Amino acid sequence: xxxxxxxxxxxxxxxxxxxxxxxxxxxxxxxxxxxxxxxxxxxxxxxxxxxxxxxxxxxxxxxxxxxxxxxxxx
Numbered sequence: 001x002x003x004x005x006x007x008x009x010x011x012x013x014x015x016x017x018x019x020x021x022x023x024x025x026x027x028x029x030x031x032x033x034x035x036x037x038x039x040x041x042x043x044x045x046x047x048x049x050x051x052x053x054x055x056x057x058x059x060x061x062x063x064x065x066x067x068x069x070x071x072x073x074x
Contacts, residue, residue, distance in 0.1 A: 001050040018053025019046040025061035025068050034061075036068060043072035 005013040024039040025031065043054065056065050 003050050003052070015051070015053045017051075018055055019043065019051050021054060021056045021065040021069065022060050025064035027061065028059065030061045030064040036071075039065075039068050040072045043069060047073070 003015045003017065006016050007013050019042075021039075021043075024042075025034050025036065046054070054069055056069060058066060060066070
């Protein structure tokens with residue numbers, strides 16, 4: 001898949017879309033009943049399809065979404 005990019009005023013380019021990870025692993029706190037394997041599979045599928053921008057924050061599931069991304073790219 002060829003994802004178009006947009007040039008920013010500072011000269012950098014960013015993909016026009018990416019993968020948002022809010023609610024992967026839970027909302028504000030980690031949800032132990034969450035299907036982490038499904039989230040990791042979604043991240044892997046996105047990257048296999050050409051997604052290079054993954055949006056996350058340490059507040060997503062209290063940092064667990066970042067752990068899921070790390071597991072997926074490992």
